[in-house]
Amino acid sequence: MSLPKVYVGLPIQEAGLELLRGKVEFKIWKEDGPPSREVLFKELEGADGLISGLPFRVDGELMDVSPKLKVVSNYAVGYDNIDVPAATKRGILITNTPDVLTAATADLALLLILATARRAFEANEFMRSGKWKTWGPDLLVGMEVSGSTIGIIGMGKIGGAVARRAFGFGMKIIYYSEERRLDIEESCGAKFVSMEELLKESDIVTLHCLLNEQTRNMFGEAQFQMMKKTAIFINTARGAIVDQKALYKACSEKWIWAAGLDVYEAEPVPLDDPILKLTNVTTLPHIASASNVSRNGMARKAAINLLEALQGNRPPDLVNPEAWK
Ligand code: GLV
Ligand code: GLV
Numbered sequence: 080m081s082l083p084k085v086y087v088g089l090p091i092q093e094a095g096l097e098l099l100r101g102k103v104e105f106k107i108w109k110e111d112g113p114p115s116r117e118v119l120f121k122e123l124e125g126a127d128g129l130i131s132g133l134p135f136r137v138d139g140e141l142m143d144v145s146p147k148l149k150v151v152s153n154y155a156v157g158y159d160n161i162d163v164p165a166a167t168k169r170g171i172l173i174t175n176t177p178d179v180l181t182a183a184t185a186d187l188a189l190l191l192i193l194a195t196a197r198r199a200f201e202a203n204e205f206m207r208s209g210k211w212k213t214w215g216p217d218l219l220v221g222m223e224v225s226g227s228t229i230g231i232i233g234m235g236k237i238g239g240a241v242a243r244r245a246f247g248f249g250m251k252i253i254y255y256s257e258e259r260r261l262d263i264e265e266s267c268g269a270k271f272v273s274m275e276e277l278l279k280e281s282d283i284v285t286l287h288c289l290l291n292e293q294t295r296n297m298f299g300e301a302q303f304q305m306m307k308k309t310a311i312f313i314n315t316a317r318g319a320i321v322d323q324k325a326l327y328k329a330c331s332e333k334w335i336w337a338a339g340l341d342v343y344e345a346e347p348v349p350l351d352d353p354i355l356k357l358t359n360v361t362t363l364p365h366i367a368s369a370s371n372v373s374r375n376g377m378a379r380k381a382a383i384n385l386l387e388a389l390q391g392n393r394p395p396d397l398v399n400p401e402a403w404k
Contacts, residue, residue, distance in 0.1 A: 083127035083389045084147075088114055088135060091154055095130075095378025102386055103128065120144050128385050130154055131161065133346075133365075139165035150388035153398075154381040156180055156237075156368075157317060159290040163399050173398040174384035177236060179376025180368035185240035187367040188315045191339030192229075192283055195311050195361045196222040198337075222282070222311065222336065225249045230281030232274070233288030233316065234260045241285060242267045253277055256288075278305035283313060290317035298322065303329035311337045315367045318343035323354065330357050341367050 085099065087107040099105050106122060108114045113134030114122070123129060123144040131137050132154045139162055142148055150172045151161060158175050166173050194200055198221045205211060205219065229245045231238045234256035242252050246267040253272045254260070263269045278284065284306060288294050299322040306312065312335055314321060323344040329335050337359040346365055354360055368377065384394040393403055 084125055085128040085130065085385065085389075086119075086122040086126050087130040088119065088122075089130070089132040089154060091130060091132075091381060092375050092378035094375040095154075095380075095382040098379060098382035098386065103389065116141075123148070128152065128389055130381050130385060133157070133160050136160050136162075137166075138162045139169070142166060142169055142171055150174065150385055150394070152381045152385040152388070152394075154377055156184075157289060158398055159317060159319070167399045167402045170402050170404075172388045172394060172402050174381075174388070174394045174396045175398050176377040176380040176384075177396055179380055180373045181236045181240050183370040183373035184237050184315055184367040185244055186370070187341060187363070188237075188241050188285055188287070188313060189244050191313050191315065191341065191361060191363065192285065192311070193224055195313065195337050195339035196224045196227075196283070200361050201358050222309065224283075227251070227282035228253060228280055229283045229285065230254065230272075230277040231269075232256070232277065232284065232286050234258075234263060234269070235287060235289075237315075238287035239263050241287060242269050250283075253280060274302075275305060278302055279307070281310055282307065283311050285313040286316040286320055288316055288320065290319050294320045296320070296322050298325070300325040300328065303334050306335050308334065309336050311335065311339065313339045315341040318346065327354050327357075330354075330360050333359075337361070339363075341365055 082104040085103040085105040087105050090109045119141055126145045127147050128150045130152050137151055148171055152174045153161060154176060156175050156177050158173060161173055163173055198219050202219045225248050228251040231241055231254040234254045242263050245252055252267050252269040254269050255272060255274045255277045259271050297320055303325055330338050339361040341363045342365055384396050387394040397403060
């Protein structure tokens with residue numbers, strides 16, 4: 080019997096590939112940048128499974144290339160790069176990689192909070208460009224993180240991990256989410272509040288929700304205007320949750336004090352994007368889950384979800400249970 084045919088659309092870690100060997104026949108994209116639409120159309124012909132990722136979109140048209148396609152296993156926790164309703168309609172299973180990247184992503188949110196509040200990247204630049212003349216009482220003074228109030232929007236696994244870290248810093252934690260998290264309320268003293276109260280009270284506002292039709296563009300001028308002038312805004316979730324023009328305005332016109340970003344409306348961010356010119360905006364290139372442990376875990380999960388689906392089993396991280404029968 081021939082093995083199922085799989086296309087791996089991005090160069091995932093060996094930890095995942097070794098699980099695939101001998102079980103499926105796979106081809107893998109290894110070039111710089113994402114595979115083009117043409118490449119995807121060609122490689123998906125006759126495929127039973129696809130390992131996808133954030134660099135390319137998977138829509139109905141692409142799914143239709145192979146009538147045999149059973150599963151799209153996304154190497155990410157977010158799956159806004161996939162048209163999930165289109166997959167469900169076709170009976171194609173969609174999976175993601177939760178849990179293994181929770182700690183790494185929460186760590187990076189804390190890194191952005193600390194670096195933005197204490198102006199670490201600006202200070203690094205200052206020193207390397209020869210501007211450091213003396214120790215000074217006013218030199219690169221930032222915002223104190225310990226004891227500040229953090230507002231967490233989206234208290235899922237990552238939001239909860241951020242709360243536990245914030246608790247360790249003695250922060251006061253308020254949150255807004257689809258569901259109450261009594262465990263986090265108990266362990267970290269987190270308080271559930273309205274969105275408006277969160278925006279008005281927080282010294283740090285940090286996003287940890289999925290991008291979907293409810294959250295797309297949820298954060299705009301009105302939200303930034305409600306925030307304190309001394310507050311910082313952190314985004315490690317998805318750029319499109321935020322109106323980036325409004326964010327630029329809020330930071331350049333000092334409606335808020337600063338921002339720390341790992342995600343953007345368009346990625347990669349064009350070099351001439353004015354957001355890259357602001358000294359009060361800390362920018363990282365979407366690396367929240369980029370720790371060795373996390374990326375190996377994501378590769379393994381992507382492989383396991385794919386193999387389970389191809390063997391006719393319900394994959395552990397199924398995103399569209401409606402497609403499972
Ligand atoms: C990364 O952004 C992910 O969703 O895993
Ligand atoms: C992370 O695993 C999340 O779903 O928040």
